[in-house]
Amino acid sequence: MKILLVGEYNRTHRNIKLGLEHLGHSAKVVGLTDGFKKVKVDIEIKNYFETGLLKKIRVALVKLFSFDILGTHLNYQIKSKKQELSNYDVIQFLNEAPFGCDRNNQKKIIDLLIGWNNKPFLLSCGTDFISVDYAMRKKFRYSILTPYLENKGTKKDFLAALSYLTPEHKILHDYIFNTIEGVISNDLDYHIPLIGHPKYLGMIPHAINTSQLDYRSPIINDKIVIFHGINSHNYIKKGNDIFDAALDLIALKYSNKVEIITTTDLPYAEYIERFDKCHILLDQVYAYDQGFNALEAMAKGKVVFTGAEQEWLDYFNLQADTVAINALPNADAVAKKLEWLIINPKKIIEISRNGRDFVEQHHDHINCAKSYLEKWNRDK
Known part of the structure; x- marks a missing residue:
């Protein structure tokens, strides 16, 4: 055809x-x-x-x-x-x-x-x-x-x-x-x-073409790296303001345990390069499901804060916080989920592997x- x-x-x-x-x-x-x-x-x-x-x-x-x-x-x-x-x-x-x-x-x-x-x-x-x-x-x-x-x-x-x-x-x-x-x-x-x-x-x-996305299991030695890539045209629409507020709370409480990387309007190739070193990626708030950037990040082993609502869990028969983290439109709620991962770094490794398996199974x-x-x- x-x-x-x-x-x-x-x-x-x-x-x-x-x-x-x-x-x-x-x-x-x-x-x-x-x-x-x-x-x-x-x-x-x-x-x-x-x-x-x-x-x-x-x-x-x-x-x-x-x-x-x-x-x-x-x-x-x-x-x-x-x-x-x-x-x-x-x-x-x-x-x-x-x-x-x-x-x-x-x-x-x-x-x-x-x-x-x-x-x-x-x-x-x-x-x-x-x-x-x-x-x-x-x-x-x-x-x-x-x-x-x-x-x-x-x-x-x-x-x-x-x-x-x-x-x-x-x-x-x-x-x-x-x-x-x-x-x-x-x-x-x-x-x-x-x-x-x-x-x-x-x-x-x-x-998603996972053959072009190498999976790397997270290695956490010193600090947990959080990446927030902003598209300025969608700053409010994607909930980036909520992520920024949550990151302010985390930076205040865990400055010695986290490194925060924030970028704006990067071309795709540079965007991928910059988020490669992170453990956690903040994608979007106002969604029930994952978009393209979130899925590619999950395929590469990142723990992604994105749309992962109950409807999505039901559709794919999943449990909450096992494949992706549902980013609610509330800075305190996002900060609490980030804190949970910072305190329990083994969860980052577990969710990372589950995320890659999910993308391979459902998005090939x-x-x-x-x-x-x-x-x-x-x-x-």
């Missing part, structure tokens, strides 16, 4: 591609390189309006004339690559809005790609209309919109997520769901809102690729 994977967050589609290729299929990833993360894609669509003067020109044109020059340019790039982007057996979009421009041009681009290929599918990965609407109606105990609903941060912090509730996006959402053959989710934060939807095909956990990219093939070919 020939598969076209449209859009990229972290290495979500890249790992699916590698799994498909291992199984003898042909797959290409087309899209932007996920901002500062600079993720490798096969067919790159360039955003020349991301920084500097060109970014200012784009912003001015949008404000003055409601004209998104980025969308127009992305549309042009897609059309210029028609031959490379046509005649695939399956096309899968990573998100309802994978190109980061105005919704009108995104609809035009998606319409072109669907018209050039067969069997369109959607992967619910990242915020979309259904998950944001679910969160806005407070159907989660907490979500990425909890800080917004509690008046934390500024409206600008949540513009990206709230854009999925605009009339412009709803038109795009309805078009996609009327056109695709099915939608697949890749973690519980997107699975739960989709339950019962007529086009929902079920969840396939994030695909080749097994995930097999699951995608089954869902794409379900009518055969």
Whole structure:
């Protein structure tokens, strides 16, 4: 089979591609390189309006004339690559809005790609209309919109997520769901809102290529190293402010027992290098399940504070605090879990091994690729 994977967050589609290729299929990833993360894609669509003067020109044109020059340019790039982007057996979009421009041009681009290929599918990965609407109606105990609903941060912090509730996006959402053959989710934060939807095909956990992630059992000699990698665009949304407050409490009480490393907006390669020496990694707060960075860290032997809610424990038949640590939206609660690990360093070694085993069992990219093939070919 020939598969076209449209859009990229972290290495979500890249790992699916590698799994498909291992199984003898042909797959290409087309899209932007996920901002500062600079993720490798096969067919790159360039955003020349991301920084500097060109970014200012784009912003001015949008404000003055409601004209998104980025969308127009992305549309042009897609059309210029028609031959490379046509005649695939399956096309899968990573998100309802994978190109980061105005919704009108995104609809035009998606319409072109669907018209050039067969069997369109959607992967619910990242915020979309259904998950944001679910969160806005407070159907989660907490979500990425909890800080917004509690008046934390500024409206600008949540513009990206709230854009999925605009009339412009709803038109795009309805078009996609009327056109695709099915939608697949890749973690519980997107699975739960989709339950019962007529086009929902079920969840396939994030695909992780563990062959490229060496496991190292933690060696704790002197200090326990805690790593906190911040994406400044998502600081409030991911709960980094809560982690910072918890780390202040830990630094005050255990300065002689811990080393704290905090970074901001590192490219992926440097991010991996910087967290390699840590024992504990702080990932995100407002989630029920693990995202990509958390799973890769778990595969490398880190104890990760992330989404690990009861729904996740039930889905995978796990006990709390055995594979990952559920990071609650409360700095004192996070600090107490950190203190528990500092006082009981053997738990770090135990959870580290369990985390690697879990990723290998449930997130192997080749097994995930097999699951995608089954869902794409379900009518055969």
